[in-house]
Amino acid sequence: MEKNIKLTLLDNGIDYIYTAVKPMLKKTSQSKDSWKYSVLHLYAGIQLLLKERLKQEHWSLIFQKTEEATPEKLVTGDFSSVYYDELIKRLKKIIPNFNFNEEPIKNLKSLRNKIEHFEVNIALSECQYTVALALDEIIKFWESDLKVNSTVKQQQKFQKIKSIATEFKAYRKQRLDKFKKEIDSIETSESGLRVLCPDCSSLSFVVFKNDIKECQCFVCDKKYNKHDYLQKIRGFERDEDYDPICSACQKETRIKYLIKDGVTLYCCLKCLKYELIDLEFEENFRQLKWIDIITMQKHNYTIDEFYEIQLDKQRQMYLGKE
Ligand SMILES: [Zn+2]
Numbered sequence: 001m002e003k004n005i006k007l008t009l010l011d012n013g014i015d016y017i018y019t020a021v022k023p024m025l026k027k028t029s030q031s032k033d034s035w036k037y038s039v040l041h042l043y044a045g046i047q048l049l050l051k052e053r054l055k056q057e058h059w060s061l062i063f064q065k066t067e068e069a070t071p072e073k074l075v076t077g078d079f080s081s082v083y084y085d086e087l088i089k090r091l092k093k094i095i096p097n098f099n100f101n102e103e104p105i106k107n108l109k110s111l112r113n114k115i116e117h118f119e120v121n122i123a124l125s126e127c128q129y130t131v132a133l134a135l136d137e138i139i140k141f142w143e144s145d146l147k148v149n150s151t152v153k154q155q156q157k158f159q160k161i162k163s164i165a166t167e168f169k170a171y172r173k174q175r176l177d178k179f180k181k182e183i184d185s186i187e188t189s190e191s192g193l194r195v196l197c198p199d200c201s202s203l204s205f206v207v208f209k210n211d212i213k214e215c216q217c218f219v220c221d222k223k224y225n226k227h228d229y230l231q232k233i234r235g236f237e238r239d240e241d242y243d244p245i246c247s248a249c250q251k252e253t254r255i256k257y258l259i260k261d262g263v264t265l266y267c268c269l270k271c272l273k274y275e276l277i278d279l280e281f282e283e284n285f286r287q288l289k290w291i292d293i294i295t296m297q298k299h300n301y302t303i304d305e306f307y308e309i310q311l312d313k314q315r316q317m318y319l320g321k322e
């Protein structure tokens, strides 16, 4: 018997988006061709998801000319479906406080038009960033407007899309750019500290000094209270032989949270004291340069104070690299 292709509007949309994020899987991310299709598929998928929301309101709304809508045409597909601009107009009418940023979708659309209709010359990184921004917007829309009426299978597939996205560099970058002001203000006011997210493993999980405040990841949106976060981290630790007790507050809340390029970062989830152990840096620090000695004398720093300042600079530089 011949197999049929049978997809609902929502299945079809999710499927397109899933195909669009595939180049984000590390092995294939280098291919320029795959990114071209990523743009086309993502735009198609976004349109379908937005149409699905209209359809949930009333099926006739997905017809460009609603006055010509009939159930028969809906079944046969013999009609022009609503164009993008009209689609957005209708969504604005039916969803109170429609919170959708059109800018990233417009940019994706213009890139898609260039690809489909004439020629395109764009840096791969710019293309990836455009895709990441639009993807973030449709993920937000899915969470707020579509997830609630979807099947478990659809939710699982969309979760997979989200997992692939949050592992991808350009996606992480646009999220951190989006929340830069917020993260900076938390860090400079020292009310919170950025540590590794147990879910998406990006350096974007903010733990607050205030124990009651819910901690959250600025990349994947995952939220944990501080106690659960600590439990999660302890669960990951295997044969770790470091002191879990914080030397400042004496609580068993010290964690080792990042090791990279010979640098180990520790922090205390209670008082937020952090330590950066960089063997190479320590070695260099012991050999103070004359300019360091002048700086120390000028500001009247003790060697410990000076070390702390240098360490802080080192840490900022290190975190900035992520
Ligand atoms: Zn995360």
Ligand SMILES: [Zn+2]
Residues within 6 Å of the ligand: 246, 247, 248, 249, 250, 251, 253, 268, 269, 270, 271, 272, 273
């Ligand atoms: Zn502490």
